[in-house]
Amino acid sequence: MDLMRIVRSLEEFLYEVMTWLVFYPRTMWRAVRHPIEMLHYANRELQDQPDRQFADLLSPPLFLMITILLSHMIEVSSHQTLPTGGTSFGRQVAASEWNLLVLRSMLFAVYPLMFAVSRIRREGLPLNRETLRPPFFAQCYIAAPAAFAIGISSILTRSPNLESQAAGILIFFGAVIWYISIEVTWLRSRMKIGRAAAIWAVFRTWLAASLINALVTVVVLGM
Numbered sequence: 001m002d003l004m005r006i007v008r009s010l011e012e013f014l015y016e017v018m019t020w021l022v023f024y025p026r027t028m029w030r031a032v033r034h035p036i037e038m039l040h041y042a043n044r045e046l047q048d049q050p051d052r053q054f055a056d057l058l059s060p061p062l063f064l065m066i067t068i069l070l071s072h073m074i075e076v077s078s079h080q081t082l083p084t085g086g087t088s089f090g091r092q093v094a095a096s097e098w099n100l101l102v103l104r105s106m107l108f109a110v111y112p113l114m115f116a117v118s119r120i121r122r123e124g125l126p127l128n129r130e131t132l133r134p135p136f137f138a139q140c141y142i143a144a145p146a147a148f149a150i151g152i153s154s155i156l157t158r159s160p161n162l163e164s165q166a167a168g169i170l171i172f173f174g175a176v177i178w179y180i181s182i183e184v185t186w187l188r189s190r191m192k193i194g195r196a197a198a199i200w201a202v203f204r205t206w207l208a209a210s211l212i213n214a215l216v217t218v219v220v221l222g223m
Contacts, residue, residue: 020058024066027057028145035142035182036189042138060140064112067144068105071151072097078155103220107213108147112139114209115183118201122191142182149175180206 031038042060045053053059058066076097092099116135117127125131149171156168183202188195 020066023056023058024063027063027141028067028148030057031063031141032145035145036185038141039138039186042141043134046134046137060112060137060144061109064108064140064144064147065105067148068108068151069101071148072101072104075151075155107216108143109140110212110216111146111179111206111209112136112143114205114212115139115202118205119187119190122187122201142179146175146179149178176206 030041041057057063113136116132116139119135120127120131153168153172153175156164156171159165159168180199180202183206184195184198187193187198187202191198193201
């Protein structure tokens with residue numbers, strides 16, 4: 001019986017991983033093409049039964065993690081120098097690609113977390129695991145394309161080629177502008193506030209997330 005359970009678990013694992021080949025491109029396309037609809041989609045899916053949620057797309061946190069994994073794989077295949085860490089602890093973290101992946105996933109997840117917390121506060125909801133889950137999941141959908149673009153821009157800006165560096169800078173600012181513009185549109189649609197107020201609110205949240213991101217990077221890697 002134990003052997004059969006192991007075999008079935010392996011079958012299910014293999015099937016699940018293979019479905020990523022179908023649903024990851026589909027999820028990425030919809031996140032880039034219809035980001036606002038994806039935010040609504042995540043909220044709707046979380047109201048369904050747990051075993052029926054996200055049946056036709058990847059779940060948001062998984063989508064974000066796979067995206068960061070792909071960005072990391074591209075970085076490794078391009079023979080870029082990976083972070084080495086400026087402290088003994090930082091060097092221990094940087095010595096393992098798995099540790100780097102976990103760290104990068106957490107760093108990029110700071111943005112969905114901060115925007116989710118901001119939404120809860122604006123809507124006057126109590127902050128707990130139940131209220132935080134829907135906005136965090138939704139935010140992962142639009143954070144993933146931005147994270148991938150920023151990862152690619154980081155690779156290009158470290159290239160010795162000036163054209164590649166310029167392209168990397170353009171991609172970075174394009175990703176940030178895209179991300180902020182989506183957040184502004186989303187905030188205006190939910191809170192019914194003016195454009196200037198929405199831009200300022202989104203920028204403050206984005207800046208706070210970026211500062212936390214930078215602080216964690218300095219503390220963990222010593223960079």
